[in-house]
Amino acid sequence: MKPTILVVGGAGYIGSQMTRQLAAAGYVPVVLDDLSNGRREAVGPHRLVVADMGERGALDALLQAFQFDAVMHFASFIQVGESVTEPGRYYDNNVGNTVRLLQAMVRHGVRNFIFSSTAAIFGDPAYVPIDERHPKEPINPYGRSKWMVEQVLGDFESAYGLRSSCLRYFNAAGADPDIALGECHQPETHLIPLVLQAAAGRRADITVYGEDYDTPDGTCIRDYIHVSDLCDAHLLALQQLRAGGPGTRYNLGNGAGYSIREVIDAAERVTGRTIARKSGPRRAGDPPVLVADATLAKSELGWRPRFADLDAIILHAWRWEQEHFGAAAAARAPARSGPD
Numbered sequence: 001m002k003p004t005i006l007v008v009g010g011a012g013y014i015g016s017q018m019t020r021q022l023a024a025a026g027y028v029p030v031v032l033d034d035l036s037n038g039r040r041e042a043v044g045p046h047r048l049v050v051a052d053m054g055e056r057g058a059l060d061a062l063l064q065a066f067q068f069d070a071v072m073h074f075a076s077f078i079q080v081g082e083s084v085t086e087p088g089r090y091y092d093n094n095v096g097n098t099v100r101l102l103q104a105m106v107r108h109g110v111r112n113f114i115f116s117s118t119a120a121i122f123g124d125p126a127y128v129p130i131d132e133r134h135p136k137e138p139i140n141p142y143g144r145s146k147w148m149v150e151q152v153l154g155d156f157e158s159a160y161g162l163r164s165s166c167l168r169y170f171n172a173a174g175a176d177p178d179i180a181l182g183e184c185h186q187p188e189t190h191l192i193p194l195v196l197q198a199a200a201g202r203r204a205d206i207t208v209y210g211e212d213y214d215t216p217d218g219t220c221i222r223d224y225i226h227v228s229d230l231c232d233a234h235l236l237a238l239q240q241l242r243a244g245g246p247g248t249r250y251n252l253g254n255g256a257g258y259s260i261r262e263v264i265d266a267a268e269r270v271t272g273r274t275i276a277r278k279s280g281p282r283r284a285g286d287p288p289v290l291v292a293d294a295t296l297a298k299s300e301l302g303w304r305p306r307f308a309d310l311d312a313i314i315l316h317a318w319r320w321e322q323e324h325f326g327a328a329a330a331a332r333a334p335a336r337s338g339p340d
């Protein structure tokens, strides 16, 4: 029998890609999503249960109905700025609901958990590239909420034998190489999709948040990682947990940092279009440089990123932008019967 995996938040950007890759790798994914941020159509032919992950009754029914081998959890709120102005919502969902999910797993004897953690747990880096030993000093509620869950997971492993892999994403970007899935946040706040909206003429320009950082060109440096490579790391972490290994934590990035200006230059190269840029103030909570040291994921998981090149990441995102929002999408729109 194929192992069944619960993908919480599997209708979202990374969760839907994970669902697709799990099925391709021979697993049976079951998606739990309340569709507050996810899209029903992103789940494709796979089983979707629409419910709130904080609801005890819904969780019990689901964990009763299926024998899950593992749970992957992608259903967090992810905007740093919003977490500063609405911390209650972030702690309630990212910590409270995650603990409720973990308690349901304990009640039903599901022992393997893969958690989407983040570079934001490290705060302003003391050094780069950032390895797993780097101090955890998050500087915003989003990062704190993720670090709290990592600590909760340590306690759940000691007390209940629930083993977990925490994967700390640096900047997830790109789209499915077949362009079946891609980024579609409402509202969109991430740099690469916004830059590509400007290239496509869906927005007038891109605002660069701060040009006075202590970096070579004054703009923030990030380590962009392709969404498919992130999902590959999840598959490897899943194998590792299912083989009976202890809980693990891995930083996931390509180890190469690109400034905002370099990202916009790369997007101009890939799209062949000129992208208008505007100077804006710094965005609260942005560390100047975030670059991963992913040596541990490579040596212990055997993880090998397939799309480490920034231009390849942007090219997939650009194809997705055109396929999903461009002229082809507009031509398809009138044929649709109504909202879905």
Ligand SMILES: O=c1ccn([C@@H]2O[C@H](COP(=O)(O)OP(=O)(O)O[C@H]3O[C@H](CO)[C@H](O)[C@H](O)[C@H]3O)[C@@H](O)[C@H]2O)c(=O)[nH]1
Residues within 6 Å of the ligand: 078, 079, 080, 118, 119, 120, 170, 171, 172, 189, 190, 191, 192, 194, 206, 207, 208, 209, 210, 220, 221, 222, 260, 283, 286
């Ligand atoms: O219109 C924009 C949007 C972003 N940026 C800049 O581009 C860089 C990347 O910003 P993103 O919003 O794309 O990504 P973040 O680094 O802020 O966010 C990533 O890391 C966060 C934690 O640090 C969260 O995990 C988040 O979900 C994840 O995408 C930042 O310096 C940001 O200030 C701009 O200059 N203009």
